Amino acid sequence: MNYQCIQQLNLRAFKIHFGVRKKTFKRIVKTIKSFQASNKYSNSRRKPLLGIQEQVLVTLEYWREYRTYFHIATSWRVSESTICRIVHRIESELVQSGMFRLPGKKALLRGLNQPDVVVMDVTETPVERPKRKQEEFYSGKKERHTLKSQLIINQETGEIICTFFGKGSCHDFSLFKASGIHLHAEIQGIHDSGYQGIDQFHSNSYTPEKKPKNRELSILEKDYNRVLATARIGIEHINRRLKIFKIFGDRYRNRRRRYGLRCNLLSAIYNYELSLAVTKFKTPTIP
Template identity: 80%
Template structure:
């Protein structure tokens, strides 16, 4: 009965309910079926309790609402352990299929096809207090334990190019240096004030002007910072769109080793939806 009600949802309601469009959902189901058909001998065992369509919906519901496995299990009439296995299997198979995959940092150095302007930013996801090495995860900015996620996007298309992850104590600039990312010399980079000094690694970079000690910024410098902020606003919108999935918007309760896989997977799904005909990414225009 639950699945029958879901099928009657209009496109906008389906997007609100699961965080993705119905076309994306159908592509995910098709990808899982194709992957399991090719690798049918690698997963022997009894027939699943619920079919592939429902398994994908369960996974989307888990990402979107981030309820506990127990609460989702009672909604679908299965056991808590079954929901856990379904979510992990669907996530792994979607990544292994290659259908949902980011371009990667090599796309930043592909000659004529490299992006003209990239924007890089770091956002933080709160986590539960670790039992060990708590100081490594404590963020002085957020005043709590967090995991950091670095995104690099193509400013023109809004596509997420690559990601990198670190602990809450790691500074944004230190996280960039640890990622080992290199930009093409002709690519312009737009960054926030956390990347002061990046000109030593990429000369074609732009960061906000900092207010001097016991001084003030000039009118020209203030205008420059305002224009740069408008050009960078696109990546803030993307972070907001990813955080509609409560698994990133709320406190992350799962094991940290799977955090990167889920970030890359949801970023790839975002890119896929961006490629759909009705999807549009509008970059801010400076007048």
Template identity: 50%
Template sequence: MRYEQTLRLSNREFKRLVGVQRHTFNQIVNVLQDAASHRQTRGSSKKLCLEDQALVCLTYWREYRTYFHIASDWQVSQATVCRTVHWVENILVNSGRFRLGGKKSLLAPSKTPKTVAMDVTESPIERPKYGQKLFFSGKQKRHPLKSQFVIDLETLQVLCVFNDSGRRHDFKLFIHSKVRFHPETESLEDSGYQGIAKFHANSHIPKKKPKGGKLTKQQKQFNRDLARRRVAVEHVNRRLKIFRIFSQRYRNRRKRFALRCHLIAAIYNHDLQNAS
């Protein structure tokens, strides 16, 4: 669907189509226009305007079809779709307008979040030809890539993301990421983060049932309250996995997965700010 055809869609239908609101889409186009004005071009004119190039990239993330099928719809070559997606991604990353706060934002005195939640989500990948043990997850019995998200529970924004192979345990992934929280920040985690209290005293994980024993009513109520507060993390994961490039089996080169993960999370934050 060309950009001219999307003008007839409602705002709700437009977001269902590409995954972002119109205001966020217009901001993406403005970034591309600034980059295109400084770019020296040779040869014939582009077959796709800047609005269509942004649509091609968002459609690729949203539907995650092959370059062949997308190229057939837009009546261009597969190489054109590949170059367009990579060019749009590089421009958006280098512009600085779509960027996460990072680990330093968790310790900044002026922007210290009150309550955060940390969770890990997995994206399956093709079975690697070499080094399969580095990516094999014994729990899921598949080869995934893990993404650790830190969410501000007040704003539901993604503060930082860290990516690693599927073999690494969630708690070891936290240690390897070197993510640290401000002493006044309350952090909520699941049972996969046993031992996080050594790194952050103001953290809460579910109470574990003792061997051969049972949980008390107070402990069960604590676990229910904690799960009720942490459910917002699952909502954020669901919004990010609207882009099927995360939810479906990742077919591209793994070295570009982290770039796309950070970029889409930053676009989600921008979209969330406009919605509020």
């Protein structure tokens, strides 16, 4: 495995192997170089075994395949500790650079880029059984220990606006209340049945009708639920795209305190690739 061999991959093969486009990879490399130049890295440091391009590829490969540091180190012919340092350093520098950052909770308040309709959902990532306080991480829905990720997206553009994280035993609605997110009154919210009662906090929110006891749903109620399911299906597709990266889709083995940082980075990278697609298909203006 080396950078010269990877350069020979076509666009589709590169996307499959690393989970991002070549344009995104080049942007990440440019961001890392700019960050290191602005922070005046000392030239007296020992020259790294891998260049910046190779370090970014190692990080992408780790996110995409989520192999152990040992197996990735074997592929790149370096030590296991070197791979660990590279991944942590690239992640930290990307966060500190500010290039890959989500709009945040402030985007849900009144402003120029305020979304008209937002969709909120929670997805779960399995984790290894904790040594302490196991019941806090046990999800009755998944019947295993998990970490929860709450995503809020702009329904029209598919952009991820903000995230929040919690333990597996936390209910979806409780996670929303703990996040401290406030939706502007003019924003329409579409949510699943896990957010029953959210209309007390945001009157312009809609959730499916639950089947009453000893009675079936009416045809009108079934049609209403079908319309809501169609409106919120986009966030399920986004969850699937994020879980292409096995570090987010498979059992998370690392320290849990870094889970949120990595999910935010992957979400911001998804937004960047979404903007590339919008720019590509944007119709040119007539001069």
